[in-house]
Amino acid sequence: MATINLSANEKKLLRQMYWRSFTLYSSVTPAKQGASGYEYAMLPFINQFYEDAEDKKLAMVRQMSYFNTNLAMAPFVMGITASMEKENAAKSNFNADSINAIKTSLMGPLAGIGDSIFWGVLKAIAAGVAIGLAKSGNFLAPIIFLLIFNIPVQVVRWYGGRLGYTLGSTYISKLYENGLINILTKAASIVGLIMVGAMTSNMVIFKVKWNMMMAGKTILKTQPVLDEIFKGLIPLAITLGCFYLLKKKNISINYLIFGIIILGIVVSLLGIA
Incomplete structure (x- = not known):
């Protein structure tokens, strides 16, 4: 060397x-x-x-x-x-x-x-x-x-x-x-x-809990369907959305952090994720 x-x-x-x-x-x-x-x-x-x-x-x-x-x-x-x-x-x-x-x-x-x-x-x-x-x-x-x-x-x-x-x-x-x-x-x-x-895949987690029900029975599980389309589709969409707001719209990183926290609370209360 x-x-x-x-x-x-x-x-x-x-x-x-x-x-x-x-x-x-x-x-x-x-x-x-x-x-x-x-x-x-x-x-x-x-x-x-x-x-x-x-x-x-x-x-x-x-x-x-x-x-x-x-x-x-x-x-x-x-x-x-x-x-x-x-x-x-x-x-x-x-x-x-x-x-x-x-x-x-x-x-x-x-x-x-x-x-x-x-x-x-x-x-x-x-x-x-x-x-x-x-x-x-x-x-x-x-x-x-x-x-x-x-x-x-x-x-x-x-x-x-x-x-x-x-x-x-x-x-x-x-x-x-x-x-x-x-x-x-x-x-x-x-x-x-x-x-x-790889960091996005491991650190951004969003698993959909909402499933299609009929007569009290689950007929379609949403998360497995999304995984078949594109594994990690929603985490990727959230990451790209934040990147777009940060770079193109000049949204403050602090607003994005609070926005993600609020989003997480809302979807959890609604039973979506």
Whole structure:
């Protein structure tokens, strides 16, 4: 793997990013998740790479896009994002849309990997060791649990950010030189859309309870019929409707949230869902 020598200033920026990344989920909103924490971690790079105030503004808006991944894997994505912001600041023909495309495509798969390794495996191992010590009366059990779990997480966070920045700095320029960046951006956008579609299927739930009755007997179950037509049809329609209102009609996300809550209460009281 090709590597680059990081300057003293870049190492300083990466250290700042590491410490700031702890605030990733300190201010979470349904619409943005960890976006504000992500932008906070990116600010040292933005202030360093961009001299024009308008360019800084655009970069800050760009980094406020939706972001949600495993906390241990986040610095790796941040490192790649920082290297792409550096390229964008240096090259007038850089496709700025590729930055969020790459970020979106990475956060889903890395969330699955990070959750499986750190929450599914490492936490269970740490808990098993700590419980064994606790049963024997060892007062160090909770400390051992925290050490076993947190040391690997912090190692991955520290070196992941540097690895992401190095990979980005090494390969993004080559992709531009070879004309492959547009292909990468399109592929990343497709992966991102797949991830968003999977999230919609898993997180937006609307099961119709109303069935067609005749003489006190159910003659048609609505939900199975809808599933045969298109599985997840109503959740998809609700999601696309919210997207339309948000993007085309400029409806506030807060109004949409309250609207969905009210809709859920109404259909529940009516026995529809």
